[in-house]
Amino acid sequence: MLETQDLTVRFGGHVAVNAVSCRFTPGTLTAIVGPNGAGKTTYFNLISGQIAATAGQVRLDGQVLDGLSASARTRAGLGRAFQLTNLFPHLSVLENVRLAVQATREGAHRRGLNLWSLWSDHRALTERAEAILESVAMSARAHNLVAGLPHGDQRKLEVALLMALEPKVYLFDEPTAGMSHDEAPVILDLIRRLKADARHTILLVEHKMDVVRELADRIIVLHNGTLVADGEPAAVMASDVVQQAYLGTAADEGGTAAAPSGGGAAAPGEAGRAAA
Numbered sequence: 001m002l003e004t005q006d007l008t009v010r011f012g013g014h015v016a017v018n019a020v021s022c023r024f025t026p027g028t029l030t031a032i033v034g035p036n037g038a039g040k041t042t043y044f045n046l047i048s049g050q051i052a053a054t055a056g057q058v059r060l061d062g063q064v065l066d067g068l069s070a071s072a073r074t075r076a077g078l079g080r081a082f083q084l085t086n087l088f089p090h091l092s093v094l095e096n097v098r099l100a101v102q103a104t105r106e107g108a109h110r111r112g113l114n115l116w117s118l119w120s121d122h123r124a125l126t127e128r129a130e131a132i133l134e135s136v137a138m139s140a141r142a143h144n145l146v147a148g149l150p151h152g153d154q155r156k157l158e159v160a161l162l163m164a165l166e167p168k169v170y171l172f173d174e175p176t177a178g179m180s181h182d183e184a185p186v187i188l189d190l191i192r193r194l195k196a197d198a199r200h201t202i203l204l205v206e207h208k209m210d211v212v213r214e215l216a217d218r219i220i221v222l223h224n225g226t227l228v229a230d231g232e233p234a235a236v237m238a239s240d241v242v243q244q245a246y247l248g249t250a251a252d253e254g255g256t257a258a259a260p261s262g263g264g265a266a267a268p269g270e271a272g273r274a275a276a
C-alpha cells in the first residue's frame with residue numbers, strides 16, 4: 001500500500017501541498033482532481049521523489065521512501081511515466097523498451113561471460129519488449145527511431161516503458177494530454193487493463209471528467225494544496241462543493257474541465273472551505 005502522511009511542500013511562502021494524508025490500496029484506481037494550481041502534479045512529484053518534501057512521509061508497503069532519490073523510488077516500485085527527453089532518441093522504440101526491461105532484470109549479466117546465457121537473456125528481453133509493444137499497439141513502430149515518433153506514439157511509448165518496469169504503483173499525469181480522439185482510447189484501454197490486475201495501485205491526475213468517471217474507483221480532490229474530499233466517485237461528483245465550485249460553472253460535462261474537482265464526500269466540512 002502507498003501512503004502519504006502529512007505530506008507538505010512549501011515554495012517560499014506558498015504551501016503547494018499541505019499536510020496531505022492518504023492511503024492508496026492495490027487494485028484501486030484513484031483519480032486526483034482539482035483546479036489548475038491545486039497541487040496535483042506537485043503531489044506526484046513529492047511521491048515520486050522529483051522534489052523533496054518540507055514535511056511528512058511517503059511509504060510504500062511500510063518502507064519509508066523519504067530521502068530516497070527518484071530512481072531509488074522507481075526500484076522500490078513506484079512507476080512514473082518517463083520523460084522522453086531522458087530516453088535514447090537515436091535508438092529504436094524496441095531498443096528503448098528492451099533497455100527498460102533489462103533494468104528490471106538485474107543480475108542477468110552478472111553471471112559471467114556465458115555466451116549461451118547472454119544470447120538467451122537477450123532473446124528473452126527482446127520477446128518481453130515485443131510483447132509490451134504489442135500491448136500498446138506499437139509493434140509496427142518497433143524499429144522506428146524514438147526521435148521521429150509522432151506525439152501520440154511518444155505518449156504510448158511512455159506507458160510501454162512504465163509497463164516494462166513492472167511497478168507496484170503507476171502514476172499517470174494526464175496520460176492522454178495532446179492525444180487525438182483516435183489515439184486516446186488506446187491509452188485508456190491500457191490503463192483499464194493495468195487496473196484489472198489487483199496487484200496494481202494506480203493514481204491518475206486527469207482533467208477530463210469523462211475519463212475520471214469511467215476509470216476511477218475513488219476520487220480525491222485537492223484545492224490550494226489541501227485534500228478537501230475523498231470518496232466514491234458518484235458521491236464526490238454529486239457533492240454540493242463540486243457542483244457549485246466547479247462542475248456547475250466551469251466544467252464541460254464529459255469533456256475537458258478547466259477546473260474539475262470536487263468536494264466532500266468524505267470531508268464535507270473541509271470541502272465547504274474549498275468552495276468558499
Ligand SMILES: Nc1ncnc2c1ncn2[C@@H]1O[C@H](COP(=O)(O)OP(=O)(O)OP(=O)(O)O)[C@@H](O)[C@H]1O
Binds near residue numbers: 011016035037041042
Ligand atoms: N518548483 C516550484 N516552485 C515554485 N512554485 C511551484 C513549483 N512547482 C509548483 N509550484 C506552484 O505550486 C502550485 C501547485 O502547482 P501544480 O503544478 O502542482 O498544480 P496542478 O494542480 O498540477 O495544476 P494543473 O492542473 O494546472 O497542472 C502552483 O501554485 C504552482 O505555481
